Amino acid sequence: MITIDLKSRIPIYEQLKNNIIELVVLDVFKPGEKLPSVRTLAAELGVNPNTIQKSYQDLEKESIVYSLGGRGTFISEKDVIMSAYRKNALKDFLQSLKKLIKSDISADEVKRYVDKTYAAERRQDGGKYD
Amino acid sequence: MITIDLKSRIPIYEQLKNNIIELVVLDVFKPGEKLPSVRTLAAELGVNPNTIQKSYQDLEKESIVYSLGGRGTFISEKDVIMSAYRKNALKDFLQSLKKLIKSDISADEVKRYVDKTYAAERRQDGGKYD
Amino acid sequence: MITIDLKSRIPIYEQLKNNIIELVVLDVFKPGEKLPSVRTLAAELGVNPNTIQKSYQDLEKESIVYSLGGRGTFISEKDVIMSAYRKNALKDFLQSLKKLIKSDISADEVKRYVDKTYAAERRQDGGKYD
Amino acid sequence: MITIDLKSRIPIYEQLKNNIIELVVLDVFKPGEKLPSVRTLAAELGVNPNTIQKSYQDLEKESIVYSLGGRGTFISEKDVIMSAYRKNALKDFLQSLKKLIKSDISADEVKRYVDKTYAAERRQDGGKYD
DNA sequence: GTGGTCTAGACCACG
DNA sequence: GTGGTCTAGACCACG
Secondary structure: OOOOOOOOOOOHHHHHHHHHHHHHHOOOOOOOOEOOOHHHHHHHHOOOHHHHHHHHHHHHHOOOEEEEOOOEEEEOOHHHHHHHHHHHHHHHHHHHHHHHHHOOOOHHHHHHHHHHHHHHHHHHHHHHOO | OOOOOOOOOOOHHHHHHHHHHHHHHOOOOOOOOEOOOHHHHHHHHOOOHHHHHHHHHHHHHOOOEEEEOOOEEEEOOHHHHHHHHHHHHHHHHHHHHHHHHHOOOOHHHHHHHHHHHHHHHHHHHHHHOO | OOOOOOOOOOOHHHHHHHHHHHHHHOOOOOOOOEOOOHHHHHHHHOOOHHHHHHHHHHHHHOOOEEEEOOOEEEEOOHHHHHHHHHHHHHHHHHHHHHHHHHOOOOHHHHHHHHHHHHHHHHHHHHHHOO | OOOOOOOOOOOHHHHHHHHHHHHHHOOOOOOOOEOOOHHHHHHHHOOOHHHHHHHHHHHHHOOOEEEEOOOEEEEOOHHHHHHHHHHHHHHHHHHHHHHHHHOOOOHHHHHHHHHHHHHHHHHHHHHHOO
């Protein structure tokens, strides 16, 4: 379910964070659900437990998860997560859009890219439920 | 003209690179124009000449500028720069768009954001020629 | 394994780059293999770590190696390296051949040089497996 | 007749040297012929007289030209120049050929490149005498 | 321990 | 004066 790319330039702990957030957004992880323990996940992914720990701590600081001493780490309410996720995606989206505009691309061309991407993502989603 | 933020987590040499590329895209730096010398810019920005050197050499490897030892560093042809810039912006744009789509935003809402951003950028451009 | 000539007019970091590429071409370094760490190699060769760093970063930009911060620097897939290497060797070959042709050497004589060099290189290879 | 590329990474004084040697090899400059004076050539090419001076001095050291105090600089005997030129081209040729062989290219393929280059150079030569 | 960034400062070739 | 290379040495994030 959770996978990481050891060869990526993105730090493992950050891949892990993004991965977990994405799984909540896609309704794979449900609010209140218990995450695998630090040790379990570390063994499963073959990474240092400290790395998992750092991810969980970061996620807790961002209110994506909450930990109950001794009982584990759990997914928070979805609306909190969704709004954080969307806010972040939107920030990146607008920033890259502004750069794109500076390169003299037309609004129509940008919208064509939007349509094409929606079509492609829809196709992929369909595949998932075959 | 060129400014850097010493407190940013983005390395100085990368800020510098982005800064210079943007100034070319915005036609502030013209092809063939000489950039400030490594030492001059280092003194101006209060950073080490090696840091400027690294920026210039990186930009040269990316064909954004060309350096002539003993003569200076100069802006390359604009089409090379523009296509590299747009390719990069487009990659970021599509990546953030995909994340946005996962958060169940509608294509129409995305397009409204596109229109709003175009309007805002146009306003800014208009300001430049007042 | 890796050696440099401090007296050469070829910069140390470039000697190092050529050295590493050659060792991959000759199958001494295998894809995925970890290179010596920046500090280790610096100590071994008696040069500054920054010089090794520059080599490794250059090689990474050319997709010869990939560096994972905190983990090390590793050899990339061989096909990428081979094609870059051959493309470069071929460019030099054709350039020197054109100069040779200007000196009125005959195609037959050039081909004799080719045969002689192949024979000599084969002998050297044979020697390796004695 | 003599041209230089200010944008090239090759130092101007070296371009100049290669240029003059090539013109002798191609029989454009004849042995005993007087080269343009340092000042004249500097004015013509728009470069610093020191740069021309350095080229001429280097060429004299390599016995490509000889200078008669106060009267000018003259082309040496052609056989000296030819053998130096060919020796140099041959060294580069063999070196790049060895690299090419390491990339597992076949002797036949190398010879095909030789034939193709001869054909192309002959075509160019033909054009010159139209 | 590993690579990545940066400062301070030296010396070089080229023009 | 200009870019290019290099040493010495510091501090950082990541694992």
